[in-house]
Amino acid sequence: LELQDAADGHLPPGTFERFRAGDGEAMRLLVRAYHVRLVGFARLFTGSRETAEEIAQETFLALYRQRGQVRDAEAVVSWLFTTAKRKAMREMGHRRHQLEELVAEPAGLERDGAAAPQPVGVLGSEQRRLIARALDQLGETDRALVELRYFAELPLHAISEQLHMPMGSVGVKLRRALDKIRRTLEDQGIRLGDIVQ
Amino acid sequence: MTAPHRTDNGGADPAEQAVRDFAREWNAGSVRSSEDFLAEFDRRLEAEATQTAAVVVPVSAAPRWWWALASAAVLLVAAGLAGTLFRSSAPVGRIQFAEDRPSAAPADLARGARVETGGGGRTFLALDDDRIGIFVADNSALEVVDRQTVRLERGEVWTVVRPNSGDFEVLTAHGKVEVHGTTFGVRVDARGTDVRIASGVVAVGVGEQGGKMTPGTGARIVVDATAPEFFAVEQPVTPDWAMDLLARAQKHYTSLYFPSANPTVPRE
Numbered sequence A: 001l002e003l004q005d006a007a008d009g010h011l012p013p014g015t016f017e018r019f020r021a022g023d024g025e026a027m028r029l030l031v032r033a034y035h036v037r038l039v040g041f042a043r044l045f046t047g048s049r050e051t052a053e054e055i056a057q058e059t060f061l062a063l064y065r066q067r068g069q070v071r072d073a074e075a076v077v078s079w080l081f082t083t084a085k086r087k088a089m090r091e092m093g094h095r096r097h098q099l100e101e102l103v104a105e106p107a108g109l110e111r112d113g114a115a116a117p118q119p120v121g122v123l124g125s126e127q128r129r130l131i132a133r134a135l136d137q138l139g140e141t142d143r144a145l146v147e148l149r150y151f152a153e154l155p156l157h158a159i160s161e162q163l164h165m166p167m168g169s170v171g172v173k174l175r176r177a178l179d180k181i182r183r184t185l186e187d188q189g190i191r192l193g194d195i196v197q
Numbered sequence B: 001m002t003a004p005h006r007t008d009n010g011g012a013d014p015a016e017q018a019v020r021d022f023a024r025e026w027n028a029g030s031v032r033s034s035e036d037f038l039a040e041f042d043r044r045l046e047a048e049a050t051q052t053a054a055v056v057v058p059v060s061a062a063p064r065w066w067w068a069l070a071s072a073a074v075l076l077v078a079a080g081l082a083g084t085l086f087r088s089s090a091p092v093g094r095i096q097f098a099e100d101r102p103s104a105a106p107a108d109l110a111r112g113a114r115v116e117t118g119g120g121g122r123t124f125l126a127l128d129d130d131r132i133g134i135f136v137a138d139n140s141a142l143e144v145v146d147r148q149t150v151r152l153e154r155g156e157v158w159t160v161v162r163p164n165s166g167d168f169e170v171l172t173a174h175g176k177v178e179v180h181g182t183t184f185g186v187r188v189d190a191r192g193t194d195v196r197i198a199s200g201v202v203a204v205g206v207g208e209q210g211g212k213m214t215p216g217t218g219a220r221i222v223v224d225a226t227a228p229e230f231f232a233v234e235q236p237v238t239p240d241w242a243m244d245l246l247a248r249a250q251k252h253y254t255s256l257y258f259p260s261a262n263p264t265v266p267r268e
Helices: A002-007 A015-020 A024-046 A049-065 A073-091 A099-104 A125-136 A140-151 A156-162 A167-187 B014-028 B034-055 B072-085 B240-257
Strands: B093-098 B107-109 B114-116 B123-127 B132-136 B141-146 B149-161 B168-171 B176-179 B183-189 B192-199 B202-206 B209-213 B217-222 B229-232
Touching: A015 A024, A015 A073, A024 A049, A024 A073, A024 A140, A024 B014, A024 B034, A049 A073, A049 B034, A073 A156, A099 A125, A125 A167, A125 B014, A140 A156, A140 A167, A140 B014, A156 A167, A167 B014, B093 B240, B123 B240, B132 B240, B176 B183, B192 B202, B202 B217, B209 B217
Parallel strands: B149 B168
Antiparallel strands: B093 B107, B093 B123, B114 B141, B123 B132, B132 B149, B141 B149, B149 B183, B168 B176, B176 B202, B183 B192, B192 B217, B202 B209, B217 B229
């Protein structure tokens, strides 16, 4: 039951306390709960699934090594994404990948030679490509806000702490970033009502 | 554009819902196999637990007066002797002496190895074919990043680098210390990183900001600082625990090779 809850992103009470005490099972629950988000987040910077998975593995292991210094549960989650981004940026020489190119890559043509999983979900391939293009056109700060909010799924106060930005500004800037995405999509003749109902 | 898709957005902003959907699909499509990922992490976690358990050194109290009998010169000569006797063929380095667990050493250290002196205890490492000697205080943890770099996570190390032999770096959460041939110490605690030097020259930095220090100078990098602070300190700075550890390592190895010599280590 704990494993399924963790896979759904819900951790049983006391998981972080057990993790801090060095409980390997609690660490595994953390990995199960956050690995999808962490790999996806790292892949925003690496472009490669294989490299993103390696970075996520290293990040989780680094967390386990530093478990004695963990402040609280929220600090753990925030630390995971900060560390993964730093590792990924260092790995890639601080170059950013164009999401549009990545989502357009057909299965089997991953740059690391691995078979790419077929995307599943509510969006069609053309919709994915256009949203990726809109994300690519965001400025550095707007892009960082969107990455932390929607890919890492961090709460606003954690984003405020990570970006050294007042809480109020995070909400306002995020709203403006979404407005830019909407305008970019509308400039391409896309009505959001066609994507989201 | 493909056919419209239905999403229950609960009245949320459509742009936000579209980005949220995109992000979730992106994340889900980024992991090639969750089961493989989790199995791989299990494997690494078990390897980590095994490795850590093998290098945890129990505590032993340090005599407080022994350091007064020693000097930095003695430390350098003695470290060289130990290095010559037990030259490593390992690719990165080895544990030369683990206090209270002498039978556990020497033990090879692989790249990425973690050395933890848990509830107490001290240990002595040699890296890069004995070019670098590292004395690890109790309650310390470090990672051997490669043959000339360690990451000090907590606690204290005292380090001897053979002059003109190449570079060595100590990384901490707050900055880094670069040396080329010197005797120096680094201590990490919740407030920051402290650096002391007994001989040679050390460069201390945070990102691109930093400076060089020589004997008679101390440096400190406080948490979240953008540059280190330098200040004058009284000499000598060689810590008594490192001198004591070396004496115990010498006693152990002398006993091992010359059982009848029966060397002693002064005690309080």
